Each structure stands twice: as C-alpha cells, then as structure tokens.
Amino acid sequence: MTTPASLPATGQATAEPPRAPLPADLPEDGLLAVRDLTVRYGRRLGCAEVTFDLWPGEVLGIVGESGSGKTTLLNALTGRVAIDGGRRLYAVPADDGGGWVDLDTLSEPKRRLLMRRDWGIVHQHPRDGLRLAVSAGANIGEPLMALGARHYGDIRSQALGWLDKVEIAPERIDDLPRTFSGGMQQRLQIARNLVTGPRLVFMDEPTGGLDVSVQARLLDLVRGLVDEMGLAAVIVTHDLAVARLLAHRLMVMKEGRVVESGLTDQVLDDPHHPYTQLLVSSVLQV
Amino acid sequence: MSIPPNGPPTDPPTGPSLSARGLAKTFVLHTQGGVRLPVFSGLDLEVHPGSCLALNGPSGAGKSTLLRALYANYRPDAGQVLIRHDGALLDLTAAPPRRVLEVRRRTLGYVSQFLRVIPRVPALDIVAEPFARAGGTLAEGRDRAATLLRRLNVPERLWHVAPATFSGGEQQRVNIARSFIVDYPVLLLDEPTASLDAANRAVVVELIHQARARGAALVGIFHDREVRDAVADTTFELTAQRTAA
Numbered sequence: 001m002t003t004p005a006s007l008p009a010t011g012q013a014t015a016e017p018p019r020a021p022l023p024a025d026l027p028e029d030g031l032l033a034v035r036d037l038t039v040r041y042g043r044r045l046g047c048a049e050v051t052f053d054l055w056p057g058e059v060l061g062i063v064g065e066s067g068s069g070k071t072t073l074l075n076a077l078t079g080r081v082a083i084d085g086g087r088r089l090y091a092v093p094a095d096d097g098g099g100w101v102d103l104d105t106l107s108e109p110k111r112r113l114l115m116r117r118d119w120g121i122v123h124q125h126p127r128d129g130l131r132l133a134v135s136a137g138a139n140i141g142e143p144l145m146a147l148g149a150r151h152y153g154d155i156r157s158q159a160l161g162w163l164d165k166v167e168i169a170p171e172r173i174d175d176l177p178r179t180f181s182g183g184m185q186q187r188l189q190i191a192r193n194l195v196t197g198p199r200l201v202f203m204d205e206p207t208g209g210l211d212v213s214v215q216a217r218l219l220d221l222v223r224g225l226v227d228e229m230g231l232a233a234v235i236v237t238h239d240l241a242v243a244r245l246l247a248h249r250l251m252v253m254k255e256g257r258v259v260e261s262g263l264t265d266q267v268l269d270d271p272h273h274p275y276t277q278l279l280v281s282s283v284l285q286v
Numbered sequence: 287m288s289i290p291p292n293g294p295p296t297d298p299p300t301g302p303s304l305s306a307r308g309l310a311k312t313f314v315l316h317t318q319g320g321v322r323l324p325v326f327s328g329l330d331l332e333v334h335p336g337s338c339l340a341l342n343g344p345s346g347a348g349k350s351t352l353l354r355a356l357y358a359n360y361r362p363d364a365g366q367v368l369i370r371h372d373g374a375l376l377d378l379t380a381a382p383p384r385r386v387l388e389v390r391r392r393t394l395g396y397v398s399q400f401l402r403v404i405p406r407v408p409a410l411d412i413v414a415e416p417f418a419r420a421g422g423t424l425a426e427g428r429d430r431a432a433t434l435l436r437r438l439n440v441p442e443r444l445w446h447v448a449p450a451t452f453s454g455g456e457q458q459r460v461n462i463a464r465s466f467i468v469d470y471p472v473l474l475l476d477e478p479t480a481s482l483d484a485a486n487r488a489v490v491v492e493l494i495h496q497a498r499a500r501g502a503a504l505v506g507i508f509h510d511r512e513v514r515d516a517v518a519d520t521t522f523e524l525t526a527q528r529t530a531a
Binding site for chain 1: 314315316317354358359360361383384386387404405406407
C-alpha cells in the first residue's frame with residue numbers, strides 16, 4: 001500500500017460500500033491511471049485490458065482503424081459506456097485535497113463535479129458537443145455558469161476572448177452555431193470545452209469531417225492551446241499525420257487490444273507490430 | 287557533480303556524454319513476409335564533451351539507423367544508449383517516454399535531413415519553439431531565432447512565412463537553426479550540409495566548432511569530406527552487414 005498518509009477522507013466515508021485498495025503502481029505525479037479496462041458488447045469485445053498512465057501536459061494518441069475499439073475506449077474513459085472490468089483512477093487537484101480516487105467508486109455528485117470542472121470532451125461531430133439552438137456566446141458561457149459564474153459582463157468578455165482564440169469573428173457572438181461552417185463549429189466546440197480551464201481533454205477524431213485546409217487550422221490551434229495551457233489530452237484518431245503532430249505518445253489498437261505503444265516518433269518511424277507496420281506503410285506519401 | 291546512489295553503470299564525471307554499449311538493430315518487415323534486415327550488432331561507441339565523432343561507411347551501412355537509435359527514435363533490439371542528463375547517466379533504451387522527451391528537450395538535439403513542416407507555423411516560430419520548450423521564453427527564443435536565421439542567410443522576408451514553400455536549402459537552414467537554438471550538451475547531425483552552398487556550409491562548420499568549444503559532444507554523418515575533416519576529431523567505421531536470413 002503506497003497511499004500517501006495525506007490522502008483525504010474521500011475514500012473512507014463509512015456510508016459507502018467498502019473499496020478495493022488503490023493499485024500499488026500509481027505514479028506520484030500522474031493525472032489519470034487506467035488498469036485493465038474492459039468493455040464488452042454482449043459476447044463481442046469493445047476493448048480489453050487496456051492499461052496506461054497519463055501525466056499533466058501529456059498528449060496521448062490512440063490510433064487504429066474503425067472497429068479497433070479506440071472510440072469505445074474513449075467512451076469508457078469518459079463514462080459514456082459502462083465498463084465490464086478494470087479501473088479508472090484520477091488524481092484530484094492539490095487544492096481539492098489531492099490524491100488518487102477511483103472514479104467508479106466515487107459518489108455520483110463528486111464524480112459529476114470533477115468531470116464538469118476538470119475534464120472536457122470534444123466530439124467528432126460538433127452538434128454532439130454544442131447546443132445548436134443557443135448562440136455561440138451562450139455555448140461558451142454555459143459551462144462557466146454551470147460552475148457558478150453569474151456576472152453577465154464577465155461571462156460575455158470571456159466568451160469574446162475565447163472566440164478570438166479560436167479565430168471566430170467577435171460579431172458572430174450572438175449567431176446560432178447552425179449558421180457556422182463545420183470548421184467554425186468545431187472551433188466553437190473546442191472553446192466551449194476549454195473555457196473552464198480543464199486539466200484533461202478527450203477528443204474523438206477532432207478533424208474527422210473537415211476539409212484538409214480547415215484541418216490544418218484546427219490542428220495548429222489545438223497544438224498551440226495544449227502547449228499554452230499545459231493540458232493533458234487523449235486524442236482518438238485514425239489519421240497518423242494528426243497523431244504525429246499532436247501526440248507525445250501513441251497506443252495502437254486492434255480488435256479491442258493495445259498491440260503497440262511508445263513515443264509517437266518511435267511507433268511511426270520504427271513500428272514493430274505487424275499491424276502497426278501495415279498501418280504506417282498504407283499511408284500514401286504526398 | 288554527484289553520482290546518484292543507485293544510478294546506472296559507473297559514472298565518472300569526466301566520462302563520455304553519450305555512449306552505446308552492445309547496441310543491436312535488426313528490422314523485421316512483417317508486411318513483406320517477415321524478412322529480417324540486420325543492420326548492426328554488438329556496437330560500442332562513445333563521444334566525450336567537446337568532441338565530434340563522424341560516422342563513416344558506405345551507403346546502407348546503417349549510419350542513419352545508428353544515429354536514430356542514439357536519439358531513441360529507432361528502438362534497438364539489444365544494448366544500451368547511455369546519456370549524461372542533469373549530471374547522471376540515463377539509459378535511453380530503458381527510459382519511459384516522458385523521460386526520453388525530457389532528455390530531448392534539454393540535453394539531446396538532432397538535426398534531421400529534412401524539415402518536418404507544420405502547417406501555418408512561420409519559420410521564426412519553428413526555430414524558436416525548441417528554445418521555449420527547453421524552458422526559455424518565446425520572446426528570447428524569437429530573438430535567438432532571428433540571429434541564427436540571419437547568420438544562415440535566410441532572407442528576413444521568409445521569417446514570417448510557413449516554410450512549406452521554401453527551397454530544400456532554405457528548409458534545411460531553418461532545420462539547422464532550430465537545432466542550434468538550444469545549447470544541447472549532445473547533438474546528433476544527419477548530413478547537416480547536404481543541400482547547402484559553400485557559404486552556408488561554412489556557417490554550419492562554424493556553428494559546430496562553437497558547439498564543441500562550449501563542451502558539446504557531437505555525432506554526425508557528413509558526406510562532404512571537406513566538412514567532415516573540418517569538424518570531426520574522431521571517426522567511427524560502420525561496415526555493411528547484409529546477411530539477411
């Protein structure tokens with residue numbers, strides 16, 4: 001048992017069921033730790049025995065073809081899909097007591113608060129992450145209000161600041177997102193996710209449906225913001241060029257399992273697993 | 287300089303900055319029937335502060351493969367790559383990814399043959415970026431970038447343009463500036479002068495001399511004999527090992 005003595009009482013509340021002890025190998029300065037995560041769809045495997053650690057400021061790419069389980073893994077991490085085995089552990093910020101908590105035995109309100117405050121989720125389709133019936137400004141302001149912001153002027157000026165960061169003209173603040181292009185919608189979704197200053201962002205094919213010229217702009221933006229804010233991110237993509245540009249580290253998935261992992265440039269330049277070699281060699285050179 | 291109590295091998299403060307011990311690399315091409323391409327095995331080398339080691343050998347002998355293995359870009363099958371990082375020796379082949387990235391940020395630089403262009407990022411920022419990542423400010427990085435780009439004769443009108451449309455020589459000079467902006471204790475160079483004219487070759491030779499003078503250890507591949515003789519004080523011979531099974 002390596003739990004530091006300073007671990008707050010969150011894990012010891014008597015009203016809740018007893019918990020398994022935390023794994024012994026949790027990194028002291030980590031942010032997210034996943035152990036043997038497994039999801040089944042009936043008899044079919046969604047993802048199996050996925051284990052990794054993520055540190056603050058680190059971008060982890062998950063690559064593989066469609067059906068490889070990468071989106072299932074992302075949904076399991078964010079709690080959108082129920083897990084059948086394994087553990088998801090999260091290091092609570094120091095000003096909130098610090099220490100690791102098991103997300104699956106945490107009380108529901110506590111977990112919801114952590115996720116709303118500390119995590120962001122950027123969906124492949126902006127319409128899944130935006131509210132299309134309210135203005136761009138409201139889309140950015142809502143997450144702030146959900147965390148208690150009430151001053152209209154502050155919220156509006158933060159919204160304007162973020163529109164500028166994601167390169168959307170300020171005069172579009174009162175327009176509905178449905179009047180935006182796909183690339184603009186995706187940038188708005190990113191602003192909506194980052195306005196609260198999360199520690200960890202999950203992205204599912206963030207450039208998926210976009211034109212190539214629009215992709216470059218988005219990638220450059222994401223790259224800059226991740227650097228500037230010291231964000232940790234888990235990015236699912238089938239596009240190896242996107243992975244190379246954004247991710248420090250890669251996990252390659254096939255049939256629900258991680259078949260290879262390592263530094264991004266190691267995995268892409270010197271792939272060892274037959275499946276990774278196939279993926280890398282199938283990319284057309286331009 | 288203190289030696290950590292349980293650090294890897296003996297670490298005399300005067301020892302090499304970078305060394306390879308028993309390094310072996312074989313490529314296995316699974317998409318081509320599992321053909322095995324042995325490149326080298328049992329390879330030992332070391333390079334000391336202030337010294338520049340030139341890798342020699344015919345085309346296909348594995349010079350670039352070795353350089354990439356020293357950078358922990360290629361993963362060797364056996365052996366160690368020991369680098370002096372923050373005063374202690376670290377084995378790059380066994381270090382977790384975060385440690386490798388940290389070593390690359392502050393201790394180990396690499397001049398590749400080609401610039402990897404990032405859409406929309408102007409040349410000045412491409413050069414300044416490693417400086418900021420190594421712990422400097424972006425503003426100072428841009429100052430240093432300007433100095434280097436000027437020295438390497440990259441016209442000022444190009445500094446604020448993304449280098450996608452630059453000529454091969456211009457891209458290579460941006461690449462060189464990017465790698466010399468941080469005073470890395472160890473620097474690897476893969477044909478840094480390949481697409482440069484005589485004037486710019488001379489600038490690179492000068493940059494290498496300055497790096498040696500401040501105590502950097504360098505390993506490089508230099509096809510140009512004149513450049514090699516001008517910068518390197520030791521050489522390492524690689525012989526082709528094409529005994530494919």
